[in-house]
Amino acid sequence: xxxxxxxxxxxxxxxxxxxxxxxxxxxxxxxxxxxxxxxxxxxxxxxxxxxxxxxxxxxxxxxxxxxxxxxxxxxxxxxxxxxxxxxxxxxxxxxxxxxxxxxxxxxxxxxxxxxxxxxxxxxxxxxxxxxxxxxxxxxxxxxxxxxxxxxxxxxxxxxxxxxxxxxxxxxxxxxxxxxxxxxxxxxxxxxxxxxxxxxxxxxxxxxxxxxxxxxxxxxxxxxxxxxxxxxxxxxxxxxxxxxxxxxxxxxxxxxxxxxxxxxxxxxxxxxxxxxxxxxxxxxxxxxxxxxxxxxxxxxxxxxxxxxxxxxxxxxxxxxxxxxx
Numbered sequence: 263x264x265x266x267x268x269x270x271x272x273x274x275x276x277x278x279x280x281x282x283x284x285x286x287x288x289x290x291x292x293x294x295x296x297x298x299x300x301x302x303x304x305x306x307x308x309x310x311x312x313x314x315x316x317x318x319x320x321x322x323x324x325x326x327x328x329x330x331x332x333x334x335x336x337x338x339x340x341x342x343x344x345x346x347x348x349x350x351x352x353x354x355x356x357x358x359x360x361x362x363x364x365x366x367x368x369x370x371x372x373x374x375x376x377x378x379x380x381x382x383x384x385x386x387x388x389x390x391x392x393x394x395x396x397x398x399x400x401x402x403x404x405x406x407x408x409x410x411x412x413x414x415x416x417x418x419x420x421x422x423x424x425x426x427x428x429x430x431x432x433x434x435x436x437x438x439x440x441x442x443x444x445x446x447x448x449x450x451x452x453x454x455x456x457x458x459x460x461x462x463x464x465x466x467x468x469x470x471x472x473x474x475x476x477x478x479x480x481x482x483x484x485x486x487x488x489x490x491x492x493x494x495x496x497x498x499x500x501x502x503x504x505x506x507x508x509x510x511x512x513x514x515x516x517x518x519x520x521x522x523x524x525x526x527x528x529x530x531x532x533x534x535x536x537x538x539x540x541x542x543x544x545x546x547x548x549x550x551x552x553x554x555x556x557x558x559x560x561x562x563x564x565x566x567x568x569x570x571x572x573x574x575x576x577x578x579x580x581x582x583x584x585x586x
Contacts, residue, residue, distance in 0.1 A: 265433055266581035268351065269426060272358035273574040276569075280365030280514075292360060292438075296445040299328060304450055308460040314447070321460040325446055325467060332442040336435030343434075358429055361441050363421035364570045367414065368563050374410040375556040378403065393417075407554035411562045412530050415483070415522040418514045418566055420444055423482070424475035426573060445467050469513050476514035479569070480507070480521035486568035487525035492562070498547075499524035506546040516546065525545035525565050528554050 281291075307320035339357065343350035370393050377385030386406040387398040393413045401409060416559040428440040443464065450457045451465035488496025502524025503517055510516025510531060523530040529545040529552050 263581055263584040266430060266577055266584065268355050269358060269429055270574055270578045270581060271355045272362060273364070273426070273570070273577065275355060276359040276362040276548050277364045277570065277574075278357070280369065281360075293441060293445055295450060296328075296332075296442050299331075299442075300324075300446050300449050303328070304460065308450075308456070314459045317459040318462050321419045321450070322463040324460075325443070328442050328446065329439050329467075332438040333435040336433065336438040339438075340434040354434065357434065358425075358437065360426050361437055363417060364567070367417050367421055368567060371410050371414045371559060371566075372563055375559040376408060378406065378556045381411075400420055404553045404555070407556060407559055408528070408530055408532075410559050411522060411526070411528070411554065412519050414559075414562055414566055415479075415518040415530075417477045418483070418569060419479035419514065419518045421474055422570060423479045423573060424472055426577065427475050427478070428471070430577065440471055443471055472514040476517040480517040482569040482572050483518060483521040483525055483565060485572055486565045487521075489572075490564055490568050491525060495525050495527070498527060502547040506548075508542045511543060520546040522562060522565065523550060524555075526562060527551055528558055 292513035292568075303320075303324040307324055308317055312320065340354070343354040343357075346353065349467040355517075363432060369421035370389075374386055374389040375394070377387075377389035379385075381388075383403050383406070386403060387401060390401070390406050390409050391398040394409045396409060397411075398406070404557070424440060424444070425437055428436040432439075447468035449466060450461035452458070453465075481500070484496050484503065488500040499521045503521040506520040506523070510519060519530050522528075523546045527547070527550045529547055530549045531543050532545040533542045
């Protein structure tokens, strides 16, 4: 029960403080350290002189070793904080909050709406380039808005719900292992020539790790839409998630994105360009509006923060129920 209480406190702390830039300018963020470890293995074990099968095997070994080290680090940190009493509780709450992304995600997405309002399309493109991988120069104003909303939805699942889920299930070892895996997927889990073999295991394991969070996030978005935008929006959100989640190339990202599309009555996904390569996908919630605006971004953030509050409330309920 106590670890669920710590999780609620961490959610509150992250919602209030987020990722203070002044701190991460002075010390490296743990995810940056994870990235350096991934790079260390990748530069040595993903050489073109290896066969495709050899690179795939090396990728399997890499992610298993990194996950093992993450679990060990989490276990040692958990053991250390448990011996420190109240100071240890404070340390663990801060560690959990560091790996959550409520306020930072909301701030980055709202920056896109602010950029559009302040500097027009150029400002929106500049801000959205900070949170999406697609080429911002190919986006019109509606495309910028859709990209921001899609990023908000997808990152709610893997930047908020999944870390909460894995900490709830396995404490700090589970949280650190998930963040290592998610970082590896974002760095080497691409289906391009360089990473298609070496990153295969990381991408598949990340799909598996995000499976429960993606579906839970869709339910939270639908409930948040019902609370903030009305019962019809909640039904539309849930219907879109159940109907259109499979249209996305990812087995998980389609759930929160289609739920948000239904909530806002807006078409999301569809054709887009990554690194000069056009990705053609059908629109999710095709019956929705085609053109999105900065107002849709702001409404999406309202739904997002409400879903975050619902997640905290669910965690608090589970903490109380486990103590009953």
